[in-house]
Amino acid sequence: MYFTSIKKTKEEKTRSGVSVWWLLSEEIGVPNFELRYFEFGKGMHTSYGSHPWEHEVFVVRGQGVVKGKNLEKKVKVGDAIYIASNEEHQFLNYQDEPLCFVCVIPKGAEKKTKK
Amino acid sequence: MYFTSIKKTKEEKTRSGVSVWWLLSEEIGVPNFELRYFEFGKGMHTSYGSHPWEHEVFVVRGQGVVKGKNLEKKVKVGDAIYIASNEEHQFLNYQDEPLCFVCVIPKGAEKKTKK
Numbered sequence: 001m002y003f004t005s006i007k008k009t010k011e012e013k014t015r016s017g018v019s020v021w022w023l024l025s026e027e028i029g030v031p032n033f034e035l036r037y038f039e040f041g042k043g044m045h046t047s048y049g050s051h052p053w054e055h056e057v058f059v060v061r062g063q064g065v066v067k068g069k070n071l072e073k074k075v076k077v078g079d080a081i082y083i084a085s086n087e088e089h090q091f092l093n094y095q096d097e098p099l100c101f102v103c104v105i106p107k108g109a110e111k112k113t114k115k
Numbered sequence: 116m117y118f119t120s121i122k123k124t125k126e127e128k129t130r131s132g133v134s135v136w137w138l139l140s141e142e143i144g145v146p147n148f149e150l151r152y153f154e155f156g157k158g159m160h161t162s163y164g165s166h167p168w169e170h171e172v173f174v175v176r177g178q179g180v181v182k183g184k185n186l187e188k189k190v191k192v193g194d195a196i197y198i199a200s201n202e203e204h205q206f207l208n209y210q211d212e213p214l215c216f217v218c219v220i221p222k223g224a225e226k227k228t229k230k
Contacts, residue, residue, distance in 0.1 A: 001183050001204065002197040003190070023195035024171045030197060032221050033148045035171045037195075056139045056150045058217050060175055068116055075118065080138035080152075082117040082145060089116065102173050104219050106147050 002028050006037055016047045026107050034107055038091075039100045045092040053109035055083040061100035065092045117143050121152055131162045141222050149222050153206075154215045160207040168224035170198040176215035180207045 002024070009021040017040070024035040037060075038046070048067065063076035067090045068083075075081060075091075083089045093099035117139070124136040132155070139150040152175075153161070163182065178191035182205045183198075190196060190206075198204045208214035 001181070001186065001188075001199070001202055003181075003188055004195050006193045009195075023173065024197045028197060029199075030171065031169060031200075033171065033219060035173060035195060035219065037173070054146060056145065056148065056219070058138065058150060058152070058173075058175075060173075066116070066118075071116065073116075073118055078122065079118065079120045080124075080150060081119075082139045082143060084116070084144075085146075087116055102217055104148060104150065104171070 004028075009037075014046065016045060018044060018046055030107055032107055033104050034110075036103050036105070037100065038103055039098050040093055041098050042093055042096055046090055048088065048090040050086050050088045051109070052085045053106050054085050055081070055089070056104045057081040057083070058102045059100070060102060062093065062097040063095055064099040065094065066090070067092065119143075129161065131160060133159060133161055145222055147222055148219050149225075150217060150219050152215065152217055154213050155208055156213050157208055157211055161205055163203065163205040165201050165203045166224070167200045168221050169200050170196070170204070171219045172196040172198070173217045174215070175217060177208065177212040178210055179214040180209065181205070182207065 006021050012020045019039045021037040059079045066073050069088045121136050127135045134154045136152040174194045181188050184203045
């Protein structure tokens with residue numbers, strides 16, 4: 001077994017300035033999928049786009065908006081979102097409270113952002 | 116995209132009486148892994164055992180203990196745990212607050228509990 005936490009994991013930043021913690025990544029030997037934690041404040045968002053792999057998301061704190069092609073939907077704590085491969089998507093936070101979610105992807109689909 | 120929540124998903128019970136919500140399961144077409152949400156109260160635990168697939172866990176609320184072979188470790192909100200295939204494991208809650216976590220598994224590895 002392998003134990004870690006947000007505090008014990010290095011905080012990284014995406015191109016759009018969003019904080020990401022790669023909690024369970026291929027570096028520790030996961031065989032199939034990687035689990036990351038995202039957090040960002042008011043007025044911030046992830047980049048809009050698509051890629052050939054899926055996301056499975058669970059909202060841990062706050063509330064936000066998910067935008068897609070002809071779609072805009074509010075999400076909040078306790079919500080789960082499945083984003084299929086090649087679906088355009090973006091997460092935005094308009095609230096004072098940080099938006100925090102877990103996002104799982106197939107192993108090796110994305111690479112950690114280089115600082 | 117597919118949106119759901121704990122409230123919109125059917126609560127199921129494991130053999131040990133633990134509540135599980137299969138938020139993103141193969142039923143909705145996920146290609147690689149399934150995301151479930153677990154919750155249980157004081158004095159409750161998941162069953163002790165192992166199986167030939169991994170778990171990736173993120174603790175969303177409360178605190179608990181993870182037991183394994185010659186291992187006992189406290190976990191709390193913000194912790195992530197990787198349990199490799201065939202590793203013995205069990206989650207226990209000794210606190211008044213419910214223990215809640217997300218647990219991701221390879222698609223089809225487990226089946227929903229029949230009520």
